Amino acid sequence: MRYGKVKRLTAAAVAAVAGLSVAACGGSSGPAGDDKTLILWHMEQPPNRVAEFQKLIDGYNSTNPEYKVQAQVQDWNQIYTKISGAVQSKTQPDILFTIPDFTTYVRPLGAVRPVTALVEELDKAHTFGEAAKAPYRDDDQYWAVPLYGMVQMLWYRKDLMAKAGIAEPPKTTAELLAAAQRLTSGNQKGIALPAGKNLATDQVLYSLMLTGGAGNFFTPSGEVNFDTPETVRAITLYRDLLKQSPSDSGNYSWGEPQAAFNSGAAAMAIEKGQYLAPFEQESGRPASDLGCAPIPVAETGGKPGSIYYSNAAMVMSGDDAKAAGAEAFLKYVLQPENYGTLLNAEPGLFLPLTADGATAESWTSNQVVQKYRGCVDAMLEQSKTGGLFGFLDGQYVDSIGKISGQNVLAQVVQRVYSGDESPEAAVKWGDEQMRTAVAK
Amino acid sequence: MTSRSAAAPGTGEVVPGTRPTGRPATASGRRRPWRTHLLGYGLVAPLVLVMLGVIGYPLLNTVLLSLQNQGVVGSASTFVGLDNYTRAFGDGAFWASIGRSAIWLLGNLVVQTIIAFGTALLIGRNGRWARASRTWVLIPWVIPTVAVAVIWQWLSNSNYGIVPKLGAAVGVDGLGSPFGDSALAMPALILMNSWHWFPLGAVVIFGALRTIPGEIYEAARVDGADSWRIFWRITFPLLQPVLFALGLVGSLWSFNIVDSIYLVTKGGPADATTTAPVFIYGKAFNQFQASDAATVSVITIILLAAVAFFYIRVAKPKEDA
Numbered sequence: 001m002r003y004g005k006v007k008r009l010t011a012a013a014v015a016a017v018a019g020l021s022v023a024a025c026g027g028s029s030g031p032a033g034d035d036k037t038l039i040l041w042h043m044e045q046p047p048n049r050v051a052e053f054q055k056l057i058d059g060y061n062s063t064n065p066e067y068k069v070q071a072q073v074q075d076w077n078q079i080y081t082k083i084s085g086a087v088q089s090k091t092q093p094d095i096l097f098t099i100p101d102f103t104t105y106v107r108p109l110g111a112v113r114p115v116t117a118l119v120e121e122l123d124k125a126h127t128f129g130e131a132a133k134a135p136y137r138d139d140d141q142y143w144a145v146p147l148y149g150m151v152q153m154l155w156y157r158k159d160l161m162a163k164a165g166i167a168e169p170p171k172t173t174a175e176l177l178a179a180a181q182r183l184t185s186g187n188q189k190g191i192a193l194p195a196g197k198n199l200a201t202d203q204v205l206y207s208l209m210l211t212g213g214a215g216n217f218f219t220p221s222g223e224v225n226f227d228t229p230e231t232v233r234a235i236t237l238y239r240d241l242l243k244q245s246p247s248d249s250g251n252y253s254w255g256e257p258q259a260a261f262n263s264g265a266a267a268m269a270i271e272k273g274q275y276l277a278p279f280e281q282e283s284g285r286p287a288s289d290l291g292c293a294p295i296p297v298a299e300t301g302g303k304p305g306s307i308y309y310s311n312a313a314m315v316m317s318g319d320d321a322k323a324a325g326a327e328a329f330l331k332y333v334l335q336p337e338n339y340g341t342l343l344n345a346e347p348g349l350f351l352p353l354t355a356d357g358a359t360a361e362s363w364t365s366n367q368v369v370q371k372y373r374g375c376v377d378a379m380l381e382q383s384k385t386g387g388l389f390g391f392l393d394g395q396y397v398d399s400i401g402k403i404s405g406q407n408v409l410a411q412v413v414q415r416v417y418s419g420d421e422s423p424e425a426a427v428k429w430g431d432e433q434m435r436t437a438v439a440k
Numbered sequence: 441m442t443s444r445s446a447a448a449p450g451t452g453e454v455v456p457g458t459r460p461t462g463r464p465a466t467a468s469g470r471r472r473p474w475r476t477h478l479l480g481y482g483l484v485a486p487l488v489l490v491m492l493g494v495i496g497y498p499l500l501n502t503v504l505l506s507l508q509n510q511g512v513v514g515s516a517s518t519f520v521g522l523d524n525y526t527r528a529f530g531d532g533a534f535w536a537s538i539g540r541s542a543i544w545l546l547g548n549l550v551v552q553t554i555i556a557f558g559t560a561l562l563i564g565r566n567g568r569w570a571r572a573s574r575t576w577v578l579i580p581w582v583i584p585t586v587a588v589a590v591i592w593q594w595l596s597n598s599n600y601g602i603v604p605k606l607g608a609a610v611g612v613d614g615l616g617s618p619f620g621d622s623a624l625a626m627p628a629l630i631l632m633n634s635w636h637w638f639p640l641g642a643v644v645i646f647g648a649l650r651t652i653p654g655e656i657y658e659a660a661r662v663d664g665a666d667s668w669r670i671f672w673r674i675t676f677p678l679l680q681p682v683l684f685a686l687g688l689v690g691s692l693w694s695f696n697i698v699d700s701i702y703l704v705t706k707g708g709p710a711d712a713t714t715t716a717p718v719f720i721y722g723k724a725f726n727q728f729q730a731s732d733a734a735t736v737s738v739i740t741i742i743l744l745a746a747v748a749f750f751y752i753r754v755a756k757p758k759e760d761a
Contacts, residue, residue, distance in 0.1 A: 108515075186613075187608070195620070196709070246598045248617035250619075251619040259600060263599050411711075418622035419710035
């Protein structure tokens, strides 16, 4: 009798554990779609972006497509390992958002489908800019559908510039350094730059490398060529600018320079369009006090430019029918009447990549875009001269993900800023690190 | 052969002057037949199997991975013998990270022990504040690590942090986050981590303090011992077994911390806070060199085991202490 009770209890416990395990497997941490659900992974975690992306997806699902889309938000810091494991276990999402260097990492895993026909069809219908498509073309195929662009600008506080007697934003790197020095006074710093070991530092430095003639650090055959006089000059400039940046810049990433800029602790910053939307509320200043200008160019050997890259979506469905469903969703997104919902997930930061998208009412009617139309147009103009490491001048460097993944550019900055190394020695070290990374 | 019994039959109590052999024996001195142990082994077996699954298998896998040339975790690889070990032994960056781990470990051990001991002595008093403190002293411990990292970064941020603001209020301008300074980042992280974990040590020491009979203190006071003498001659020796265990577990725990460091500095600035675990993480997930990461993991495990063995040999309290 008693034995029977124990047996029943044991069976109930086993059933409960099994039930919990099954429930756990069906959690939101990984793809759990049924045969008629497409799983979409994106890495845009801020709540406003999650909500707007969901709005776009809800709009698509309300059209009663054969395959409905379900979004799962991922973390950029974990996506590299997560997608690797997902592909191995054949549980990869149907659609994965990407940037060019991440694509070079994911493709060798083996689940990315070429989307050449779709990109060409969309190009014909909406007209992509060349810089949007090029980083996703390799082996005569497109591997992702471009969705939105991002570009860096020089942001400046007009009120603080006027107070310092500076009438015009700097156009050259020498003017930039002089302005930063002049704007540094008391607790106010001339510029806020990131110098942490992170992608933010990589990107800001790279904008100045581009305008300093050091943007392409690969030879035409794809070998690393980082240790050049132009790179040393760009690093020297960054080091000198950091002297006019808040003292804890060595730990700065994306948010800190923006906080310094909006609080008036710094008068200039180099970043993308996320500076627009919160400016008035966070600074307490009118929108007219926010100025933007192209990234200053080196006096000798420089050319206009800025880091620019398109975010895109890869199709990774395991079967053809789902892949077709994923492509149908991406077509829907790029329709001018829907495109604005995606772009306005972060107005000013997410820039249109198509000709009809740039004039789409769904985007231009946004309040932030309207208020800062001058800066938005300036960003679209800057995009034309933008570029990204590993993808300049028609290159497609397969191993660029290994370099960006370990933030070699940021580490070079840290060596001169926190480690008191000379720019020459730090650049030499960076060159060696890149060669080692690529060789592995 | 029969083993000599170390216990008084039926009581489990150790007879003074004898040493327990660890072998169970019957009252008549004969060893029990193996069947009598079956239940015990059966009860322990599931745990052993779980341990083999969650520790033994990954460990074996790590050793095997260290003998291959795998890049991205899970990608194809081939056997390369001891090449990775040869490279790792000559890698200055790895040994530098081991050095930083030693600083991190010792720093945490010293700072946490001092704060925990001081706190335990304070909350062990009989006042109302001391009694109330026994609850809220646990707050730093229950805060998630990610929140601790954010709090400390906010506190010290030059734009909106309260520390720079207070500094400015008393005339010290230009204070910035120590996490951005290669000379200050490691001490600041040690302080942050110690603040996070000291309540655990404080509670354990406090609990151990309560087990010391009050009569011993009374006798010492009657004999004219002052507080300092009472601490060093009574409290400290009686706490040694607890401090030993706390030191061992706490050190191994501290050594393996990645999250606190990675969340705040990512091992920077300029590698100033790249300890061995952060180095291993970076190898595996930033540099995509899974086999190299496995190799330095194996070396680190061996080093850690050696240090733990040395610690046990040197610091283990005497049985008759």
